[in-house]
Amino acid sequence: MMMHPLEPSSYEDTRPVVEEEEPSEPSMEELLQSETFSSAPIVRGRVYRGVVTTVGEQGVWVNLGSKVDGLIPAEELENLSEEERERLVEGAEVSVYVERMEPNGTPQLSYRQALEQEDWEKAREFMERGEIYRAKIESYNKGGVVVRFGRLRGFVPVSHILRAHRLMWGSVTPSAAWKNAVGDEIVTKIVEVEPNRRRLILSERAAAREAREILKTKLLERVQVGDIIEGRVTRITNFGAFVDLGGADGLVHLSEISWEHIRHPSDVLEEGQRVKVKVIEVNPERRRIGLSIRQLQEDPWKVKASQLRVGQLVRGTITRLEKYGAFARLENGLEGLIHISEISHRRIEHPKEVLHEGEEITLRVIRIEPDRRRIGLSVKKVDSLAYADLDMQMALAEADAELAAARAEAEAENPAPAEATDEAGQGSAADEGATDAAEA
Numbered sequence: 001m002m003m004h005p006l007e008p009s010s011y012e013d014t015r016p017v018v019e020e021e022e023p024s025e026p027s028m029e030e031l032l033q034s035e036t037f038s039s040a041p042i043v044r045g046r047v048y049r050g051v052v053t054t055v056g057e058q059g060v061w062v063n064l065g066s067k068v069d070g071l072i073p074a075e076e077l078e079n080l081s082e083e084e085r086e087r088l089v090e091g092a093e094v095s096v097y098v099e100r101m102e103p104n105g106t107p108q109l110s111y112r113q114a115l116e117q118e119d120w121e122k123a124r125e126f127m128e129r130g131e132i133y134r135a136k137i138e139s140y141n142k143g144g145v146v147v148r149f150g151r152l153r154g155f156v157p158v159s160h161i162l163r164a165h166r167l168m169w170g171s172v173t174p175s176a177a178w179k180n181a182v183g184d185e186i187v188t189k190i191v192e193v194e195p196n197r198r199r200l201i202l203s204e205r206a207a208a209r210e211a212r213e214i215l216k217t218k219l220l221e222r223v224q225v226g227d228i229i230e231g232r233v234t235r236i237t238n239f240g241a242f243v244d245l246g247g248a249d250g251l252v253h254l255s256e257i258s259w260e261h262i263r264h265p266s267d268v269l270e271e272g273q274r275v276k277v278k279v280i281e282v283n284p285e286r287r288r289i290g291l292s293i294r295q296l297q298e299d300p301w302k303v304k305a306s307q308l309r310v311g312q313l314v315r316g317t318i319t320r321l322e323k324y325g326a327f328a329r330l331e332n333g334l335e336g337l338i339h340i341s342e343i344s345h346r347r348i349e350h351p352k353e354v355l356h357e358g359e360e361i362t363l364r365v366i367r368i369e370p371d372r373r374r375i376g377l378s379v380k381k382v383d384s385l386a387y388a389d390l391d392m393q394m395a396l397a398e399a400d401a402e403l404a405a406a407r408a409e410a411e412a413e414n415p416a417p418a419e420a421t422d423e424a425g426q427g428s429a430a431d432e433g434a435t436d437a438a439e440a
Helices: 028-033 082-087 111-129 164-167 174-182 205-222 300-305 385-413 417-439
Strands: 047-055 058-065 067-071 093-101 108-110 133-142 143-148 153-158 187-195 199-203 229-236 240-244 249-253 274-283 286-293 314-320 325-330 334-341 361-368 375-377
Touching: 067 093, 093 111, 108 111, 111 187, 111 375, 133 153, 133 174, 143 199, 153 187, 153 334, 164 229, 164 240, 174 334, 187 205, 205 286, 229 249, 249 274, 314 417, 325 361, 334 361
Parallel strands: 067 108, 153 199, 249 286, 334 375
Antiparallel strands: 047 058, 047 093, 058 067, 093 108, 133 143, 133 187, 143 153, 187 199, 229 240, 229 274, 240 249, 274 286, 314 325, 314 361, 325 334, 361 375
């Protein structure tokens, strides 16, 4: 009988199934032994990955593949950090830079320059992504400041440094005052990366917005109402002055600059001036820090007002006339208000019917309000009998004070009674001596 082959769909393989293993990644040693690894010729000025084969007196030998070994000279190892030297052990995979080819074909390698190349690549990535970089200032020169980026030295030109920061260092342009900048940290962005020219340029201005936001966030977390901080005036406006508190600004409103009335902040402040301020408001939601200069000074109004008492007669000069009353400046410099109802016993529509600007008159103090910094004055109560006793007491006190002053002045000009008696006694004794001598 003829046998027909089974159809593929009906064929059953009874042999055990063996799963095939996926090929594993070759190790570095296997790659080094492979003819295909680094088969291209070694080129000067390029970075290669290799494996440390020997650490000896000459230096560190690194295999670059295809049985090509290069040497990192011992003298370079001396310039590496301890941490970097510890990485150069037998079997370690490292990046190396080919400095040159020796006449015998051995590549002379540099581990330090390979690390620098990594930093150049990192710098390029920072620039392309527009990332913020906190740069520490190493030194300065007439063109700007030198900063460190890993193992590279970068440069921040003067034109790329915020004016506020330059003022903090003591001068808008580079000078000896910029020694204060060394060790300082500024927030920057990388704007130029040219490894061939070893040119790495950073800019604080490019990162100004982010820098201030970062610094202000930290400041808002740190400062509290009542803190006293020293800062520098960075900008003056019609409504106040901005003070840098360490990379971020707070505002001193016009009303918080001085106890005296000023028309503009520039009357008493200038950009770059160092000032002490008191924190009077911290508002994280509005990202605002309110400051005061005057609250660190004694209020001259309260000092002068303490010398006055209700009911006292004073002399004042009319400075301003308004529909509701007149303002008068007292001899001690304080200004008070004479309400229209306190100007005359008769009804008037406007103070100008009775008073004139520049006129000097006698006034009665009828109210002192330290919290509102107000003094109420009166013209019509000057001759009020209600204050007759007080006027008498104050007149007597004034007379006593004048008498005491006169006595003190007289005592200063004339000898004291006891001293006069002693001098008189000495004179008598001398006269008696002269008489005895004459009789003899």
